[in-house]
Amino acid sequence: MADGPDKYERMLHAHLEVNPKSWEALRERGVDEGTPLQLDFEFTAPGEAEVRSLLRCLRTETDYEFQGGARNEKDGTQRWMVLGVTSPMAMSLDVLNEWVTRMTSYGRDHGPAVFDGWGARTPESAPPAPATPEPGAGEGLLGRLARALRRG
Numbered sequence: 001m002a003d004g005p006d007k008y009e010r011m012l013h014a015h016l017e018v019n020p021k022s023w024e025a026l027r028e029r030g031v032d033e034g035t036p037l038q039l040d041f042e043f044t045a046p047g048e049a050e051v052r053s054l055l056r057c058l059r060t061e062t063d064y065e066f067q068g069g070a071r072n073e074k075d076g077t078q079r080w081m082v083l084g085v086t087s088p089m090a091m092s093l094d095v096l097n098e099w100v101t102r103m104t105s106y107g108r109d110h111g112p113a114v115f116d117g118w119g120a121r122t123p124e125s126a127p128p129a130p131a132t133p134e135p136g137a138g139e140g141l142l143g144r145l146a147r148a149l150r151r152g
Helices: 005-028 048-061 093-110 140-151
Strands: 038-045 065-072 078-085 114-121
Touching (some): 005 093, 005 114, 038 048, 038 093, 048 065, 048 078
Antiparallel strands (some): 038 078, 038 114, 065 078
């Protein structure tokens, strides 16, 4: 079955296989276990009900900023997703692997939704805060999703 447990195990294995390379790339940029990182993340879900279920889980289990919705694709279909960013946290390869495992489990158990991946915001790469933020203005994944959802 395409959406069975094997799918999530394969996805988790693929993430865990890439994490050492990603962690090494972060270390080459000066990140170490004491560097606070924020991780952007993305899930893809088959529909609105699955997005809402995952949002409930993330609201209960995390202190992350996130939102979910559908983005209209060029072919007329909708892509349902959840985008978010973690709070700043100390990171190591072990912590990263545990976090990816937990996020994959959240998607499997509370969507279902596929954990598509993550990107790191280091203190140096985080976008500067606007001098006077506009209501609803956002940077990064959350801002792009909000703009896409407004465009309809």
